[in-house]
Amino acid sequence: MSTGTGRARWAVGENRGVPTANDAGHARLLLSGSAGSAVTELVVPALLLRAPARRWSQLVHVYVPHGPTVAFSARDLRSPGIAAATELARSAGFEAVVRSPGGRMVAYDDGAVVIDHLDSASDLRRAGRSTFAGNAREHARVLRSLGDVDARVGEVAGEYCPGEFSINVGGVTKVVGSAQRVTATGSLFSTVVQVVVSERVRAVLTGVSDALGYDLRQSSIGGLADHVPALTAEDVATAFAADYRDRLGLTDGQVPAGVLAHASTATPGVHGGSPFHVDDWTRANPAPIT
Template identity: 75%
Template sequence: MKNLDRLLVSGSTANAVTDLVIPALLLRAPETTWSELVHIYVPHAPTVAFSGRDLRSPGIAAATEIARAAGFETVVRSPGGRMVAYDSGAVVIDHLDRTTGIRHAGSATFAANAESHVKVLRGLGDIDARVGEVDGEYCPGEYSVNVAGTVKVIGSAQRVTATGSLFSTVVQVVISDRVRAVITDVSEALGYDLRQSSVAGLADYGPALTAGQVAAAFEADYRSRLDLTDGKLPAEVVAHASTVTPGVKPFHVDDWTRANPVPGV
């Protein structure tokens, strides 16, 4: 097998749906010039990213209406888990790996990523970052990252296909009132238990922190730890993802990417 690039890509496309479609398209591409690609960005638009599991809730229509009324784009993301909401106070990390397969899915991958993320947070200052689910958190997971065992600040979800894996992470840095409210209201509509005090951002513990600073810290970690080279997203993939026109219902990333592969890729 020829040597392929291992890339770090920084920055949002400035469109919430496009940012979520791009990793799904990259994961489905039959051939690429890279073996591993990590895309780290600060989202521009408020987004509620549902999962396939959320769609099975009888409250999904109400949850969608609530999110849209609050000014959030509604998308069904490619990875699993449950609903997550964020805006420009967050950092999103999409880690694509063409060398992994179904054998890499599961707890070992989640555990390794969570431990790495904890080290980054501890390096940002006096933040008591830990791995583990906290009582009543949204999108609950054994390998969530919390602060002091009381609030969730990082959650991850995975998607594995025949062509590789996508490990997606949301880091909550500055939680705005609208994000807190939509997580609460959408969780209630979906019938999920939520302890409102478990919703927090890193800036609640390090007030000087910004999403940009946290994104830079994660970029440095991934660049060093995985020996990545700075690069750009494939222009043809970005252009194709930008043709999406979301409707009233939550835009389903996997449905669209299956029906609309990148021409010539």
């Protein structure tokens, strides 16, 4: 399995070859490794969620991000400070992107792990508390298996992107947050695991939160390596990929070349002072059949 910035891979059911019509609606797929640039990484799941014809029922992409990213949400766009927040992110060397799932702003770099879990079933009930609770429970279990990690489910005071089903260590620092998008074509449940939190990530989380008018307790920012120093993002990505593979019966393979090539044409530079909006771009530029 590849992690980091290698070419993303996926698979089709038990068949290691090219998808066929018989696989439609049945394949359970695992992708591992970055899809490319920060924008490409966020566009790929949005394209796959909207694709009109898919040869998979569930797809999980686990990767170490390619570059530093500030992932805003549609809610953040309503803040009068969004322009200042976008400029601050870009001046710090972070790609400013409005992601497809909800929640609030999160910042990360290659010290993090991102997990995108797509399900082709369309059911608004999947957006309920039980989905967040179930994922948080499983994610905390994986974290506890990595060493002396007192992983707990629950919000800590003053955390970024606050949520009832955040995961913290020892009730002090947030290390995992999740957000979801449910559409007529399925659902996307996205998770960011902070492993090694760099000073640039701490600084941009603080500055962007301030620009957006959000309260943030800086001591709530942390990573797993603060508690298990030997842990790397690649280690954590490998552990989560293995857990999803075993728990959901996934098999490995490749992202369809057409989808990856299409996603890589998304160009944030043409959007001026606004963050690149993933859903706007995918609506205007639908994916090829997957």
